[in-house]
Amino acid sequence: MTEYLSELISLLLFCIGLYGLAARRNIIKSIISLGVLELAVILFFLSIGGDAPQRPPIAGTVAESAGMVDPLPQALMITAIVIGISVTAVTLTLFITMYHNYGTTNWDKASALNRGERHHD
Amino acid sequence: MxxxxxxxxxxxxxxxxxxxxxxxxxxxxxxxxxxxxxxxxxxxxxxxxxxxxxxxxxxxxxxxxxxxxxxxxxxxxxxxxxxIPRPQMRIQVILQRLPAAILTVLAAVLLIWLYPPAADLAGQDIAADWYRSRFQSDTGAGNAVAAIYLNYRVYDTLFETLTLLISVLGVVHLSRYAEEPLPASLPVPGRMTRNGHDDGQIITPLLRLLLPLVMLTGFYIMFYGHLSPGGGFQGGAILSSVLFLRYLTVQENDLRLALMQKLEKILFLLIILVPALIVFITPFDLSGWMKSLYLITMNLLIGVKVCFGLSVIFIRFVFHESR
Incomplete structure (x- = not known):
């Protein structure tokens, strides 16, 4: 059990983010939950197969590459972080637009208002 | 521990x-x-x-x-x-969240129960060994991560920068400049130096001292990203934090956003063109110094592009109203 500790923790973090998305009705809360989900995925990728004593994937002047961690997940996760902030920026802008139109931070109230508008048309 | x-x-x-x-x-x-x-x-x-x-x-x-x-x-x-007063009906809120909580606990149990067999597959790291043993001679980089995202999997980087560009376009599309000035009595976000606060006395000189150092760090991380930890994305983010800092103190919207957006698009084209040209013009192995030159050029282009992209997002976000 202990050898998979980091993987288990990242799965639990993923579930916490999932709970935030499912249970909270506040739009900003949903965006924050998305951020927690994203960090859980990053942690999962980085912790796969990271049990043995290893060193970072930087050779520097040393010519040998023994004991380096797998560099591929790290390269992918840098991509994930940059895309994460793009998603945050766009979703926050969408939130401000929505707040401007509906005047609420609650998903339910916003969709109720939306349905009401449709009905009047 | x-x-x-x-x-x-x-x-x-x-x-x-x-x-x-x-x-x-x-x-x-x-x-x-x-x-x-x-x-x-x-x-x-x-x-x-x-x-x-x-x-x-x-x-x-x-x-x-x-x-x-x-x-x-x-x-x-x-x-x-x-x-709107905060909802006081705690029991109702708890009842509302109960199904989500039960489902999440079930999902967690299922995931943890399923996980260990899948983890056994991770032991066979053929690809990792391939990268580890070849990256120095193949790409001339000292940092295996930079070798992957600038050489082996440069497609990832191209589409990542494209994603950032698209999100910049999204933010620009969804926000427009406020035509009517907002009433002066309302608190404008982060406006410190204008409405009576005295923070400028300490922060502005300190920032003048700090900005060159932060910029130097950003450029160092870009230029040495292929040898030490760092690279274009990190360096670009540090550079754009200079603009964030500047906004927090000076509060002037005197940056030329249109120019920055245009430059970002040109830089994106360059980021696509440089690897493509290298592949088409010299299909054989580059010599040692040319490999390093390629890595430094790409890191620098990516860094400046990311800096422009994040800054445009931030400035549009702060100074422009929603559509």
Whole structure:
């Protein structure tokens, strides 16, 4: 059990983010939950197969590459972080637009208002 | 031991982030969560990812959240919305969240029950050995992560920069400049030096001292990204944090956004063209110094592009109203 500790923790973090998305009705809360989900995925990728004593994937002047961690997940996760902030920026802008139109931070109230508008048309 | 401690802290801060009722507190908990997770990334021997997370995830996105919250507050004053009292019916709220909680617990149990057999597959790291044994002679990089995202898997980087460009276009499309000036009595987000506060006395000179150092750090991280931890994305994020800092003190919107957007698109074209030209013109192995030159050029282009992209997002976000 202990050898998979980091993987288990990242799965639990993923579930916490999932709970935030499912249970909270506040739009900003949903965006924050998305951020927690994203960090859980990053942690999962980085912790796969990271049990043995290893060193970072930087050779520097040393010519040998023994004991380096797998560099591929790290390269992918840098991509994930940059895309994460793009998603945050766009979703926050969408939130401000929505707040401007509906005047609420609650998903339910916003969709109720939306349905009401449709009905009047 | 240290690892276990930080992992437990991560769980606690994530739970507090989700459960916090006040949004600002929740955002700060999110920043702490992100900071702690970057420490964990460092413990997992991933300095590049830790650096990206600490600059982008923990700092820049927290500033974005806080600006969004103060914008929302200001909008609610401009629109004269009634102050909604906090819901007092705790039992009803708990009942509302119960199904989600039960489903999440079920999902967690299922995931943890399913996980270990899949983990056994991770032991065969053929691709990792291939990268580890070849990256220095293939790409001339000292940093295996830079070798992957600038050479082996450069497609990832192209589409990542494209994603950032698209999100910039999205933010620009969804926000427009406020035609009518907002009433002066309302608090404008972060405006310190104009409405009576005296913070400028200390912060402005300090910032003048700090800005060149921050810029130097950003360029160092870009130029040495292929040899040491760092690279274009981290360096670009640090450079754009210079503009964030400048906004927090000077409050002037005197940057030429249109020019920055145009430059960002040109830089994106260059980021596509440089690898394509190298592939088509010299299909054989480059010599040693040319490999390094390619890596430095790409890191520099990516860094400046990311800096422009994040800055345009931030400035549009702060100074422009929603559509």
């Amino acid at each position: 240290v690892e276990t401690f930080f992992l437990m802290l991560l769980l606690v801060t994530a739970f507090l982030t989700i459960q916090q009722r006040r949004l600002r507190t929740s955002v700060i908990f999110m920043a702490v969560f992100s900071l702690l997770s970057s420490v964990v990334f460092l413990l997992y021997q991933a300095p590049d990812v830790a650096m990206a997370e600490i600059v982008i995830g923990s700092t820049l996105s927290t500033v974005l959240y806080l600006v969004a919250l103060s914008k929302q507050e200001r909008l609610s004053q401009v629109m004269h919305l009634p102050k």
